[in-house]
Amino acid sequence: MLEYRDFTVKFESVVFQGINMTINRKGIVLGPNGSGKTTIIKATCGLMPYKGYIYVNGMEVRKIRNYLGLSTNLVEVYSIGRKVKDIVYIFEEIKNLDGDMFRRLLEEARLFDQVINKPLYKLSAGQSSIVRLALALSTNPKVALIDEPFENLDPARRLIIARWLKEYFEEGFVTTHELDLLKEFKDWDSYILINGKIYGPIPVTDLIEASVVEGDVENSILTIEIQEGKTLSFVKNAQIGARLTNLGSIDRIYGVM
Numbered sequence: 001m002l003e004y005r006d007f008t009v010k011f012e013s014v015v016f017q018g019i020n021m022t023i024n025r026k027g028i029v030l031g032p033n034g035s036g037k038t039t040i041i042k043a044t045c046g047l048m049p050y051k052g053y054i055y056v057n058g059m060e061v062r063k064i065r066n067y068l069g070l071s072t073n074l075v076e077v078y079s080i081g082r083k084v085k086d087i088v089y090i091f092e093e094i095k096n097l098d099g100d101m102f103r104r105l106l107e108e109a110r111l112f113d114q115v116i117n118k119p120l121y122k123l124s125a126g127q128s129s130i131v132r133l134a135l136a137l138s139t140n141p142k143v144a145l146i147d148e149p150f151e152n153l154d155p156a157r158r159l160i161i162a163r164w165l166k167e168y169f170e171e172g173f174v175t176t177h178e179l180d181l182l183k184e185f186k187d188w189d190s191y192i193l194i195n196g197k198i199y200g201p202i203p204v205t206d207l208i209e210a211s212v213v214e215g216d217v218e219n220s221i222l223t224i225e226i227q228e229g230k231t232l233s234f235v236k237n238a239q240i241g242a243r244l245t246n247l248g249s250i251d252r253i254y255g256v257m
């Protein structure tokens with residue numbers, strides 16, 4: 001279980017202001033560019049300072065030592081070792097990574113031979129993304145925090161990745177701004193991260209059926225503040241507004257206004 005209490009991050013401007021949220025299943029976190037998707041994962045993995053509290057299975061992140069049950073695909077975590085095979089070896093030693101599973105996943109993505117003897121930084125963006133996801137999932141994590149796993153991937157590999165995400169971890173969330181992938185995660189919850197706030201959980205099935213309408217609409221499943229004083233409502237089976245999934249990317253939500 002992930003719990004955020006008064007979670008606040010400020011850089012030059014506020015990224016999160018006093019977030020209170022509990023995630024106890026698997027969630028898709030949707031957010032436009034710069035909304036804080038990577039920031040919330042970094043904070044939850046103890047990779048950056050924050051105000052307030054983050055609890056992973058009841059343990060406050062700042063106090064966690066040697067917890068093996070949390071995994072992420074963030075590149076910062078895999079900056080050790082020269083080649084991919086060295087990273088696998090190190091994670092087998094320090095995090096009980098299952099080397100056979102890692103090999104099996106990469107063979108399924110038809111990448112193993114191409115990447116295993118190369119350093120991560122020499123891989124293409126898509127290859128690096130798949131390798132880091134396979135590293136994260138091969139530790140059989142209870143909780144996984146996966147940042148933008150679908151970027152730079154061809155359609156066939158996106159479906160492979162979606163299947164891994166459904167199968168290989170128990171709790172946590174996957175961030176994306178791509179809306180056409182929602183249909184792969186129909187029994188998950190979704191969260192929308194925008195303008196310093198996090199909205200949700202909303203069942204993915206509800207979001208798939210929702211249209212986005214300007215203003216505060218009665219009987220909507222959700223109303224969000226997209227900018228100071230400007231709201232958008234998500235309305236199921238509406239005859240007005242723009243069907244959310246037709247937007248393609250959550251970044252295009254600003255165009256609805």
Ligand SMILES: Nc1ncnc2c1ncn2[C@@H]1O[C@H](COP(=O)(O)OP(=O)(O)OP(=O)(O)O)[C@@H](O)[C@H]1O
Nearest residue numbers: 011012015031032033034035036037038039040177
């Ligand atoms: N170390 C930092 N110092 C200053 N500002 C930062 C830092 N890291 C992130 N930010 C800012 O915090 C905001 C959130 O960044 P973050 O990378 O979390 O967004 P994101 O939702 O992952 O975006 P994208 O979809 O573009 O990857 C952005 O405005 C970014 O410029």
